[in-house]
Amino acid sequence: MxxxxxxxxxxxxxxxxxxxxxxxxxxxxxxxxxxxxxxxxxxxxxxxxxxxxxxxxxxxxxxxxxxxxxxxxxxxxxxxxxxxxxxxxxxxxxxxxxxxxxxxxxxxxxxxxxxxxxxxxxxxxxxxxxxxxxxxxxxxxxxxxxxxxxxxxxxxxxxxxxxxxxxxxxxxxxxxxxxxxxxxxxxxxxxxxxxGEIEDEHDIEEAQPWIREEDGAFLALARAPLDEFESEIGVDLVDEEEEEEVDSLGGLVFLLTGRVPARGEVVPHPSGVEFEVIDADPRRIKRLRVRLPAEAAE
CATH class of the missing domain: 3.10.580.10 (CBS-domain)
Known part of the structure; x- marks a missing residue:
């Protein structure tokens, strides 16, 4: 063709x-x-x-x-x-x-x-x-x-x-x-x-920045506070210098890729954590699925 x-x-x-x-x-x-x-x-x-x-x-x-x-x-x-x-x-x-x-x-x-x-x-x-x-x-x-x-x-x-x-x-x-x-x-x-943004029944409620799924992964809003999520999973995702640059999960994924990733893209973290982009548009990330390494999930 x-x-x-x-x-x-x-x-x-x-x-x-x-x-x-x-x-x-x-x-x-x-x-x-x-x-x-x-x-x-x-x-x-x-x-x-x-x-x-x-x-x-x-x-x-x-x-x-x-x-x-x-x-x-x-x-x-x-x-x-x-x-x-x-x-x-x-x-x-x-x-x-x-x-x-x-x-x-x-x-x-x-x-x-x-x-x-x-x-x-x-x-x-x-x-x-x-x-x-x-x-x-x-x-x-x-x-x-x-x-x-x-x-x-x-x-x-x-x-x-x-x-x-x-x-x-x-x-x-x-x-x-x-x-x-x-x-x-x-x-x-x-x-x-x-x-403005239209939320539907598939979106996570505003008061709940993440939920834990049956397989141990987390479905999270991209705006979820990074420090609170680190406390939840017990894994440090940024060092002291990076803490001043990002304060949300979406910001961390953007920092790792240097761009807005596409829907369905999986972004690995050096700690073994994986971020799967569930929902995004050309300008921003909306939702993520976060999968933890085996030892952290346990």
């Missing part, structure tokens, strides 16, 4: 979407969600018209309505390397295992490589049609696919949010100039830019 997908493919054509794809007469997402349209003179600190916004140089932005106009898809999307997806010929047991391991409810489906996406599969559709133990009906993944949006990296996230609402879809793939997949984002990623 060529490294440059056919620009005439559905994915490439999706990258040509622009602001004109959103009907002007349809009430916008802001009008329905907040009960009012955001005006150009709102107190969110918008720059004068024509001012170019570079969110990469400004750093992470605080949540707010103005992000819908000032931020682009490329500022929010999960990088290609962190996308969890499945091939079109995946059988039912393997598909269910991917859902279990990732904790996701929607997965992109591709034909050959991720640069040839053909749709997305929803956990609910599989469960209702086949169950998790299979049935007598032959399983063909392509028969359970839903459409997925294809968007360019330069699209304002407010435009994408309105389009997701109109098309009733919760996932979009970011397509580069050659029609290849460059990233992924969900409607939750967009809404979080307005109202």
């Amino acid at each position: 060529s490294s440059n997908p056919d620009p005439s493919s559905p994915a490439a054509r999706g990258a040509l979407l622009d602001d004109e794809d959103t009907p002007a007469q349809r009430p916008g997402f802001l009008a329905r969600f907040f009960g009012t349209e955001a005006s150009a003179s709102d107190p969110e600190g918008d720059p004068p018209p024509g001012t170019e916004i570079n969110t990469h140089t400004l750093g992470p932005r605080l949540p707010g309505i103005s992000n819908l106009r000032q931020m682009r898809v490329e500022d929010v999307a999960i990088p290609r390397a962190e996308i969890t997806s499945v091939a079109s010929d995946t059988d039912l047991p393997d598909l269910v295992q991917v859902f279990r391991d990732s904790g996701l409810t929607r997965l992109p489906v591709y034909d050959g490589t991720l640069d040839d996406p053909i749709g997305l599969v929803h956990l609910k559709d599989i469960a209702l049609r086949h169950g998790f133990n299979g049935d007598d009906e032959p399983f063909i993944l392509s028969e359970s696919l839903r459409p997925v949006l294809y968007v360019p990296p330069s699209m304002p996230i407010g435009v994408l949010l309105t389009k997701m609402q109109a098309d009733r879809t919760h996932m979009a793939l970011v397509i580069d100039e050659y029609g290849g997949v460059d990233g992924l984002l969900t409607i939750e990623d967009l809404i979080e830019q307005v109202i």
